[in-house]
Amino acid sequence: MPEPIVFVLDVAPADAAEPASGWESTVRRVPADEPIVRGTDLAATRGDGVFETLGVLEGCPQAVDAHFWRLANSAGLLELPAPNLEQWRVAMRLAGAALPIDRQGGIKLVLSRGVEGANRPTGWLIATVAEDDFANRTDxxxxxxxxxxxRHDLSEHAPWLLPGAKTLSYAVNMATLREAARRGADNAIYVSSDGYVMEAPQSSVLLRRGDTLVTPKTDIGILPGTTQLSAFALAQEWGFATEDRLVPSGELLDSDGVWLLSSVKLATPITAVDGQPIAVDREFSDRLNAGLLARRE
Ligand code: PLP
Incomplete structure (x- = not known):
């Protein structure tokens, strides 16, 4: 497996103008084994920061604006200084161009609250060749x-739990995947305590019901998914209706197909929920993945 490609940013405030030497001069590629984070960085000690993971095709990071919107939104929810998106855009371009053109890849962008007491965010970016052959898209x-x-109305009652922010604190999400594996499954779908479909630990949920595509609405404590947004845009072009709404968990088994969507793995069809087989709409699945793979922006 090729080494990850790492870039460190001299993080600029949102309102900083481009330096005369260009934003490139504020982004430094470092050897993958070079230490870049201090032991007292709050990302390391508290998971106090935000991140994004973008898919990369033919060297082009995908859905950059949607990811940047979410990055800025997450930073705002954590009361971090707003990111300078022009600087991140340049860093992203450099990282995308450093990946082999003929391989799918991913870029993880990290914005930390920074070293304790320094009052200055730290940021870095890791580009990797995607690790699997995407058998999940067919299997x-x-x-x-x-x-x-x-409950699904967490955002109204407990906004300090940061619903909708993509924070670095993914220990719970990883524990959920281990629990799913213990139960003999490949992944998990979270359900709110009052019975509504939410999201998976690293993906959004999409259902097909006839000519309508459905996804849980995002004000129920889940992340707005960039792949889900692209999937809805494609489906609308193809004449499907689309709905963001509360989805009672019973609808998972009463649907014409369910997928997990995420930036690098794209659309993975679900073959069973809680041990009950569900129909796989192979044709729509292939069409959706082809549409997502055709994006170049
Ligand atoms: N929900 C969670 C909790 C995630 O971690 C992710 C992606 O990492 C998603 C949804 C899907 O988001 P996207 O399609 O932007 O990758």
Missing amino acids: GWKVVTLDRGY
Whole structure:
């Protein structure tokens, strides 16, 4: 497996003008094994920061504006200084261009609150060649539903839990995947304590019901998915209706197809929910993945 490609940013405030030497001069590629984070960086000690993961095709990072919107939104929710998106755009371009053109890849962008006491964010970016051959896009995944432990109206009652922010604190998400594996599944779908479909630990959920595509609305404590946005845009071009709404968990088994969507793995069809097989709409699945793979922006 090729080494990750790492760039460190001299993080600029949102309102900083481009330096005379260009934004490129504020972004430094470093050897993958060079230490770049201090032991007292709050990303390391508290997971206090935000991140984004973008898919890369033929050296082009995908859906950059949607990811940047979410990055800025997450930073705002954590009361971090707003990111300078022009600087991040240049860093992203450099990272995309450093990946082999003939391989799918991913770029993870990290914005930390910074070294404790320094009052200055730190940021870096890691580009990797995508690790698998995407067999999941044809084989599909078995999922289990797991309780998220809070109601769908969390955002109204407990905004300090940062619903909708893509924070670096993914220990719970990783523990959820281990629980799914213990139960013999490939992935999990979170359900709110009052019975609504939310999201998976690293993906959004999409259902097909006839000529309508449905996804859980995003004000229920889940992340707005950039791949889901692209999937809806494609489906609308193809004449499907689209709905963002509350999705009772029973609809997972009462649908014409369910997918997990994410930036690098794209659309993975679900073959079973809680041990009950569900129909795989192979044709739509292939069409959706072809549409997502055709994006070049
Ligand atoms: N929900 C969660 C919790 C995620 O971590 C992710 C992606 O990492 C998604 C949804 C899907 O987002 P996107 O399609 O932008 O990759």
